[in-house]
Amino acid sequence: MDRVLVEQARSGDRDAFASLVHQVSGSLFAVAFRILRDTGLAEDAVQNALVSAWRQLPHLHDAGRFEAWIHRIAVHACYAESRRRRESANNVRLLDLHGSSTADGSRDLADRDELERAFRGVPLDQRAVFVLHHYLGLPLVDVADMLGIPAGTARSRLHYATRSLRSAFEAAAPVPLKEGRQA
Numbered sequence: 001m002d003r004v005l006v007e008q009a010r011s012g013d014r015d016a017f018a019s020l021v022h023q024v025s026g027s028l029f030a031v032a033f034r035i036l037r038d039t040g041l042a043e044d045a046v047q048n049a050l051v052s053a054w055r056q057l058p059h060l061h062d063a064g065r066f067e068a069w070i071h072r073i074a075v076h077a078c079y080a081e082s083r084r085r086r087e088s089a090n091n092v093r094l095l096d097l098h099g100s101s102t103a104d105g106s107r108d109l110a111d112r113d114e115l116e117r118a119f120r121g122v123p124l125d126q127r128a129v130f131v132l133h134h135y136l137g138l139p140l141v142d143v144a145d146m147l148g149i150p151a152g153t154a155r156s157r158l159h160y161a162t163r164s165l166r167s168a169f170e171a172a173a174p175v176p177l178k179e180g181r182q183a
Contacts, residue, residue, distance in 0.1 A: 006063035017057070021050055024067060027136070028074045034131040035078045037120055041085060042078075049077035071136075072146045075128050082124050118168035126161035129154050 001023070008016035028049060032042035053070050060069055119127065132143045133154075144154035 001064070001066050003063040006060070006066045010057050010060060010063070012058075017054060020066065020070075024070055025050075028071065031071065031131055031136065032074055032078050034135055035075065035124065035127050036081060037116060041081050045077040045081040046074060048080065049074040052077065068142070068146045071132070072148065075132070075147060078128065079124060114169070114172055118165050118172070121168055122161045122164045126157040126164070129157040130161040130165075133158055 001020070005016050005019055009020055025046065028046045029042055032045045032049075033039060036042050036045060049070065053073050056073070060066065122130065128147065129140075129143055132138050132146065133140060138146070140154045140158060141151050143158075144151040147154065149157075
């Protein structure tokens, strides 16, 4: 990240901030989508994060930490968006009009649906650590620093997220029939 550009943006230069946003917006959206699992919510979270970042930018102490700083803001915007969604959610159950039938050989679609269901079962704070570590490839120490949590907490959240995903996949796996029994 260009420190000069960050310093210009800190001084109120909107064009410099727009250049910074252009550089990080794809990554911010990818992280937000993987945490929230919904395009609309991810877009809202990124937009809110960018507005917050613009407002808080004069308070950024180390221009070299801009990227980690804005990702932290984005993760917290994801937390807020998730809370807003839960508060406004009603009890209407949406049915998938396309179904998830694998009769047509679309195993990939079924696998993606299974992954989606499993990932939605992981608590948001654990999901954030999982995404930052596995998707962005950040070391857990950097993830902890980015989220403002102790490194042990980041390791714990990653462990529980992984365990939760593994359990969901194991529960969804078909049970093999024992020999001598027929279906």
